[in-house]
Amino acid sequence: MAGTSWVLISSGAVAYAVLQLLPIGLVLNVGSGTGFAMVFALLLASIVWNLGTWYLGLPSSSSHTLIGSIIGVGLMNQMMNPGNANAAVDWSQALSVGKALLFSPLIGFGLAFALLMLLKTFVKAPELYAEPHGDKPPPFWVRSLLILTCTGVSFAHGSNDGQKGMGLIMLILIGTVPSAYALNRAVTQDETQSFVSVAHHASETLQKYAQGAAPVASARSEIERYIQSREATPTTMAALVQLTDSIGAQVANRPTLADVPEHEVNNVRNNMYLSSEALRLMEKDKKPAFRAEDSAVLGNYHGLLDKSTKFIPPWVKVAVAIALGLGTMVGWRRIVRTVGERIGKQHLTYAQGASAEVVAMLTIGAADRFGLPVSTTHVLSSGVAGSMVANGSGLQWSTVRSMLMAWVLTLPVSIALAAGLFWLLRHLF
Incomplete structure (x- = not known):
């Protein structure tokens, strides 16, 4: 139950870090037929592979599966829209996520051995x-x-793995009920007025870096170009000024975000989402090089944009927590036997179990702090293996080979499954 409790206070950073892998065009049009095809392809591919590996008793990673599914959808979307940069996967984000998934089991093995x-x-x-x-x-x-x-492992597991389900649920809600979930209706009137003031200040700050560039015909298209190319020009900054002014004007006319008319909700959200992504990449790349005081202003504006669009309603956290708890109660036996009895040639000792759990807790907690998705299953399993080697217990190589095979196959299988399902559902929708 500890893991389900931690889901309730998680930040949502991991959820949206995973969703950043999706092509920007799909995220902006999540309520269209293509958006629904994307969501159902992700869900079905993840469910099929996770159920299959669970049935075989293999500790497979839901993180790997979901990320592979996202890449599969993105690749197929790119193939179906050749020449459209906004249809492509964000490979820089994929590389960042891939590093976390790759190195976290190695860290788990080494630290558990040392501990x-x-x-x-x-x-x-x-x-x-x-x-x-x-x-x-x-x-x-x-x-x-x-x-x-x-308890520590359970808390860490809930904080990281639980968020992936939240991200998918939010995609569905934004697509099906945008008037209720595209914008954060919990933002108060005072916070809304503060947002308008911060947006105005951010616009003045960005104007310094536009270097007198003329307004562009389509500010959104220019920002989409920048997000794909990561090449900021004075025109990019001018476009970001236009979007910021537009967002400020749209929000200023309403007491709160909950009062934005239904026909304007998607437009406001997409403008906010694009502006947030652009500011995130500029901060990450340090291009342009903002002065310290300007960076503080834009960082404050970026945070308010994320609060308005990248949020998780409490009931979604409760639903995911319940699902996580029920799934663990129903399906724990096969995986627990593999981890506890079949990785090493001898049964796990108390010290080995404690070492693997401490390392898993710290590794997953650190990943959650930086918004990186990692696999609880792989970190804990590799920690058990590291403790077995340190204890001289030896490894059951048949089990290790099966786990490695599941680990190696998860990405390509989930990519192929999601790509095929997206192609099929795209034609149906």
């Missing part, structure tokens, strides 16, 4: 290095340690 070696060197308590004996409980202090480390 167990440290425990064996400095903690001389034989009961800590014993295997469980039937239904006999471990000593109280060992049991307390395991409860603490298990």
Whole structure:
């Protein structure tokens, strides 16, 4: 239950970091037939692969599956729209996410190995290095340690893996009920007026870097070009000024974001989303090089844009928390047996379990802090393997090979599944 609790207070950063992999054109048109084809392709591909690996008892990664599905949809969308830069996957974001998925299991293995070696060197308590004996409980202090480390892993798991489901649900809600979920209706009247003031200040700040460039015919098209090319010009800054002024004017006429008319909601959201993405990339690339005081102004504006568009309603968090808890209660046995009994040649000892759990908790927590999606399953499994090697227990290579095969196949299979489903559903819708 700890993991479900942490879902309720998660920030949503991981959810939207995953969604940033999607082509910008699909995100902006999530309510269209193409948008629905995208959502259903992502859901079906993820469900098929995750259920298949669960049935076989293989610790597969839902993170890998979802990311592979997003890449598959993006690739097929690009093939169906040749020459359209906005139909392509954001490969720079994909590389950033890929690094997190690749290195986190290696970190889990190495740190769990090192932690167990440290425990064996400095903690001389034989009961800590014993295997469980039937239904006999471990000593109280060992049991307390395991409860603490298990709770930590559960919290970290809920904070990271739970957010991926939130992102998909928000895509569906934005597409089906944009009047209620495209903009954050929880923003108060005072916050709305503050947003208008900050937007005006941001526009003046951006104008300094436009270098007198003339307004463009389509500000949104110029910003979409920049997001794909990452090449900022004075024209880009002028376009961003235009979008900022437009957003400020649209919001200023309403007491709160909840009062934006239904026919304007998608336009306001898309303008905000594009502006937020442009500012995020400019901050990441340090181009243009904003002065410190200007960077602070734009950072404040960027944060308010994200608060208005990249939010998770409380009921969505509750729904995901319940689903995460029920799924764990129903399907835990196959995966737990593989992780606890089939990775090493000997049963997991208390110290090994605690080491793997501490490392998994810290690794996943750090990834969540930076908004990076990682696989709880892979980090914990690699931590168990690292502790087995450190303890001299040896590895069951048949299980390790099966896990590696599932790990290697997840991306290509989910890419192919999602691409095929998107092609089919795109024609149906």
